[in-house]
Amino acid sequence: DAGITQSPRHKVTETGTPVTLRCHQTENHRYMYWYRQDPGHGLRLIHYSYGVKDTDKGEVSDGYSVSRSKTEDFLLTLESATSSQTSVYFCATATGEQQGYTFGSGTRLTVV
């Protein structure tokens, strides 16, 4: 979706390094989410935000932190990357429960 941009699209990083993924939206959506997608596990929620500086943990938040200082940006940080964090990461936004989510194109992260 042109209104949600994830960067970078691909990244290879070394174990133990910090990594930050960015989600930028031009939709002015209040709700934002970070998911990871792995074969056999489907979509798993990492963190979510209901507004600026209002964030909370999802089901697989260990090793991840987030920040939302502006409506349009939601950053996901891997504090010290591990091989188990090799995955495809998706950002999603929403205006309300009836609208469902709009997804970004994903970031493929490889930790070596």
Next chain:
Amino acid sequence: AQSVTQPDIHITVSEGASLELRCNYSYGATPYLFWYVQSPGQGLQLLLKYFSGDTLVQGIKGFEAEFKRSQSSFNLRKPSVHWSDAAEYFCAVVGEGNYQLIWGAGTKLIIKP
């Protein structure tokens, strides 16, 4: 607990044949239901949604889904599939006043020529 079940991990259908992908949900309150499609290497795209009114909803790409409260189901259908429909399909539910989708595990659709 809220949950969504997609019983079929893979489905193989011949091009031109009809398709039905199953989705069952468990949710105590009024559910809002969604189907998403994910093509290889892409993000998820909303196909259709239901939250009230007519229980048969039409979506993009010729898909439709029927909400059956008595069966707690929201099955996705298409009368004639095309090779370009090969993708993974996800069913999801959210409750009124909640903003987190509960996801099914997905069904991978394979199209035979």
